[in-house]
Structure formats: C-alpha cells, structure tokens
Amino acid sequence: MSKHPQLNRHGELRHLLTIEGLPRDVLQHIMDTAQGFMSFGDREVKKVPLLRGKSVFNLFFENSTRTRTTFEIAAKRLSADIFNLDIQRSSTAKGETLLDTIANLEAMDADLFVVRHSESGAPFLIAQHSPDHVHVVNAGDGRHAHPTQGLLDMMTIRHYKRDFSALRVAIVGDIVHSRVARSDIHALTTLGVPEVRVVGPKTLVPGDLRALGVRVCEDIDEGLRDADVVIMLRLQNERMSGGLLPSASEFHMMYGLTPERLALASPDAIVMHPGPINRGVEIDSSVADGPQSVILPQVRFGIAVRMAVLSIVANTAA
Numbered sequence: 001m002s003k004h005p006q007l008n009r010h011g012e013l014r015h016l017l018t019i020e021g022l023p024r025d026v027l028q029h030i031m032d033t034a035q036g037f038m039s040f041g042d043r044e045v046k047k048v049p050l051l052r053g054k055s056v057f058n059l060f061f062e063n064s065t066r067t068r069t070t071f072e073i074a075a076k077r078l079s080a081d082i083f084n085l086d087i088q089r090s091s092t093a094k095g096e097t098l099l100d101t102i103a104n105l106e107a108m109d110a111d112l113f114v115v116r117h118s119e120s121g122a123p124f125l126i127a128q129h130s131p132d133h134v135h136v137v138n139a140g141d142g143r144h145a146h147p148t149q150g151l152l153d154m155m156t157i158r159h160y161k162r163d164f165s166a167l168r169v170a171i172v173g174d175i176v177h178s179r180v181a182r183s184d185i186h187a188l189t190t191l192g193v194p195e196v197r198v199v200g201p202k203t204l205v206p207g208d209l210r211a212l213g214v215r216v217c218e219d220i221d222e223g224l225r226d227a228d229v230v231i232m233l234r235l236q237n238e239r240m241s242g243g244l245l246p247s248a249s250e251f252h253m254m255y256g257l258t259p260e261r262l263a264l265a266s267p268d269a270i271v272m273h274p275g276p277i278n279r280g281v282e283i284d285s286s287v288a289d290g291p292q293s294v295i296l297p298q299v300r301f302g303i304a305v306r307m308a309v310l311s312i313v314a315n316t317a318a
C-alpha cells in the first residue's frame with residue numbers, strides 16, 4: 001500500500017480513510033465544498049445530480065444513528081442510488097468474510113462503500129482490495145478514526161469561531177477509546193489550532209498523545225479554563241475491558257460538564273459532542289440543551305460535509 005492510499009498521484013482525495021496525514025488544503029477544500037451545500041436543507045428541491053447513476057452502499061457493521069442517516073441523506077441529495085445493507089440479515093451472519101461480501105457487492109456494480117466497522121483498519125482493507133473505480137469512505141473504524149465526524153466538527157468550529165489560528169480547544173472524557181478524539185486532534189493540529197487539550201483521568205487519556213502536540217490535563221478545571229471550544233465525549237463502555245473507572249456517577253462528579261464547570265471556559269465558548277450523549281454522565285442536560293450547545297447544529301453540518309466528501313471522492317480518478 002502506498003503512503004497516502006487515500007490520495008491519487010495529484011494529491012486528490014479518492015478514498016477518505018483517516019484525517020491523519022491529509023494536507024491542510026485537502027481539509028479546506030472539503031470544508032469549502034461543504035459550505036456550498038449548507039443551505040440545501042432549506043431548498044424546496046434538495047437535490048443536485050453530482051452522483052446521478054452512482055451506486056453507494058452503506059455498510060454499517062456497528063450501530064449508528066447520525067452517521068448512517070446523514071450519509072444516506074447526503075447520497076440522496078446528490079442523486080445517487082443508495083443501498084443500506086442490513087448486516088444482521090446479511091450473509092456475514094453465515095460466516096462470509098468481509099472481503100467476500102465486498103467482492104459480491106462489487107459484482108453488483110458498487111461505486112462507493114461507506115463503511116463502519118468495529119475493527120480498526122477495516123475500511124483500509126477494503127480500499128486496498130477494491131478496483132480503481134471503487135471509492136471507500138470510513139464512517140468510523142474501531143477506536144482508530146472517524147474522519148467525517150472530525151470534518152464536521154471542524155466545519156462547526158469554523159462556522160462559530162471563523163478562524164482556527166487563536167483557539168483553545170478542550171477535548172474531554174474517554175479519549176483512549178475515541179476515534180473521534182483522534183480524528184479531531186489530527187484535524188485541529190493540521191488546521192493550525194495552537195492549543196489542543198485532552199482532559200480526563202489517566203486511565204482514559206493516553207500520555208503518548210503529547211507526541212501529537214496536545215496538552216494532557218488530568219484536572220478538568222485546568223483543561224476547561226478559557227477554552228473557546230469544549231468537545232465532550234461519551235464513555236465508550238462497549239470498548240472498555242473493565243476496571244478503568246469506579247462508576248459513571250463518579251465520572252460525572254470528576255469530569256461531567258456542569259454549568260459551573262462550563263463557566264470556567266471563555267464566556268462565548270461552544271459546547272460540542274459527537275453523540276450519542278449520556279445525560280448526567282459526561283454532560284448535564286442543562287448544558288446539552290443550553291445556549292452554548294451546538295450539538296444539534298453539528299448533526300446538520302454533517303449532511304453538508306458528507307455531501308462534500310461523497311461528491312469529491314466519487315469524482316476523483318485513481
């Protein structure tokens with residue numbers, strides 16, 4: 001596999017597998033393209049023919065509400081034919097391998113796969129084994145990457161803060177199991193954010209993140225002080241193998257975002273969360289539903305970002 005399998009020899013995006021290693025101009029091109037799609041939801045006819053005749057397969061081997069639905073909406077708005085494979089009823093349940101499933105869908109003239117999988121690297125594997133005309137978009141793989149979430153998070157920050165060059169961004173919670181945290185860190189550092197903080201207990205924050213240029217804070221007050229953007233993360237219980245936390249209520253006491261803690265951040269700080277949120281664990285309802293929360297706008301921006309990614313990769317040659 002080449003060093004940047006997601007870019008062709010002209011540096012154009014033909015798969016989106018990870019934000020790590022993507023140049024700043026590629027991230028900006030995706031956001032600028034998404035900007036053009038932002039008002040689509042308000043139009044009477046919410047469609048453009050950019051993907052007309054293309055077959056997009058949504059392959060979600062792991063649960064999803066936001067990502068799966070917004071990819072489907074995005075593909076439909078681009079006039080693609082979209083197929084949601086029902087994994088529970090597919091032949092995966094009979095022991096068919098991932099690559100055999102993919103080969104069979106390619107035989108049905110698939111043009112683009114949107115893949116969520118609990119195994120880190122599954123979308124890479126598919127991209128590696130697919131013919132040149134097939135494109136792959138990672139919709140979240142294990143604890144590795146969630147690039148479209150990272151991009152929609154950047155779109156949200158750009159919308160509310162305009163400029164990345166003087167921001168303090170705090171990412172709080174279960175960092176170690178979070179593919180969103182990893183994608184956000186790569187995107188924020190590439191876009192020139194001078195201060196990225198990761199905040200949480202030692203058991204949930206890998207110290208080696210310092211190598212990526214982020215500041216590690218065990219003390220939430222220190223992590224939140226004067227932050228312009230606060231990104232809260234869910235405890236990923238499904239990826240924990242026990243013993244990392246005393247209890248959810250203790251986590252809330254130590255790291256939950258309450259109105260009092262949010263008051264330590266900049267007065268115009270925005271509060272983000274990729275969802276699903278666990279009210280009363282990592283975030284209080286009064287904050288999640290409060291005036292500084294942009295959690296639902298994030299979801300809306302996700303449609304425009306996914307339209308941008310699908311339209312860019314589908315129209316990029318090998």
Ligand code: CP
Nearest residue numbers: 064065066067274275
């Ligand atoms: N943010 C996110 O990935 O949400 P879903 O799991 O609902 O897709």
